[in-house]
Amino acid sequence: MTVELSVNLNAVAMLRNRRDLPWPSVTGLGRIALAAGAHGLTVHPRPDQRHIRFSDLPAIRSLIDEEFPEAEFNIEGYPSIEFLALVSAAKPEQVTLVPDDPSQPTSDHGWDFERRGAFLRPIVERLKGEGARVSLFADADPRAMPAAAATGCDRVELYTGPYGGTHDDPRAAEAEIDRLGAAADAALSLGLGVNAGHDLTVANLPPLVERIPALAEVSIGHGLTADALEYGMAETIRRFRRACGQAV
Ligand SMILES: CC(=O)[C@@H](O)[C@H](O)COP(=O)(O)O
Numbered sequence: 001m002t003v004e005l006s007v008n009l010n011a012v013a014m015l016r017n018r019r020d021l022p023w024p025s026v027t028g029l030g031r032i033a034l035a036a037g038a039h040g041l042t043v044h045p046r047p048d049q050r051h052i053r054f055s056d057l058p059a060i061r062s063l064i065d066e067e068f069p070e071a072e073f074n075i076e077g078y079p080s081i082e083f084l085a086l087v088s089a090a091k092p093e094q095v096t097l098v099p100d101d102p103s104q105p106t107s108d109h110g111w112d113f114e115r116r117g118a119f120l121r122p123i124v125e126r127l128k129g130e131g132a133r134v135s136l137f138a139d140a141d142p143r144a145m146p147a148a149a150a151t152g153c154d155r156v157e158l159y160t161g162p163y164g165g166t167h168d169d170p171r172a173a174e175a176e177i178d179r180l181g182a183a184a185d186a187a188l189s190l191g192l193g194v195n196a197g198h199d200l201t202v203a204n205l206p207p208l209v210e211r212i213p214a215l216a217e218v219s220i221g222h223g224l225t226a227d228a229l230e231y232g233m234a235e236t237i238r239r240f241r242r243a244c245g246q247a248v
């Protein structure tokens with residue numbers, strides 16, 4: 001089974017928002033990602049629109065519909081009334097619900113399914129009724145998976161932030177892989193699909209994929225954008241030197 005890659009465009013949008021200019025272009029970089037074989041595009045619009053703006057969503061929807069009809073749009077976020085209205089309009093193939101409060105700098109935990117199950121169930125049903133696959137952001141805890149499944153969701157997205165944080169500690173990384181693997185096994189045994197995301201990199205993906213071969217999808221933004229800058233920098237310097245009139 002292939003693990004699909006969904007490219008999170010939040011970091012691109014954050015760079016764009018530094019100026020009142022249209023670059024880097026969220027749809028332009030999305031197009032490059034899909035043309036290079038990414039399976040989908042992910043955005044996590046936050047209420048303050050600090051990176052993805054609500055107005056980005058129709059443009060991404062059109063990009064996929066008109067140029068990459070096989071690709072998937074994944075919208076992540078807390079299911080506020082405003083978020084649910086955005087999702088209804090953008091019609092993503094997948095919605096990933098995340099228990100963020102508006103003041104959080106980034107996502108840092110999954111749902112407490114026991115406590116929030118009654119809140120989630122009708123929302124999951126509504127989103128599925130609108131044609132979306134529904135994934136719920138989950139901590140790497142196998143004991144949480146029965147309550148996750150009881151919400152009616154299709155998948156869980158395992159929160160890999162703690163794993164990403166072990167980049168300089170191989171033993172801690174192994175322990176996190178064990179936790180993620182056990183959570184994935186529990187979810188799969190209940191018929192749930194398993195996605196994963198947060199702080200994933202080229203370096204830490206292979207052990208994760210090896211432990212969870214049935215992983216359906218990873219969504220990656222921060223580390224992927226960092227690599228795009230690093231690996232694109234040399235060619236960019238050559239382009240700018242040529243623009244300066246230098247012989248390159
Ligand atoms: C749910 C998740 O892990 C990502 O969507 C992450 O929250 C990205 O959000 P930021 O780009 O705002 O950090």
Ligand SMILES: NCC(=O)COP(=O)(O)O
Binds near residue numbers: 076
């Ligand atoms: N769902 C996780 C995601 O979309 C990207 O997270 P990150 O790679 O920006 O940490």
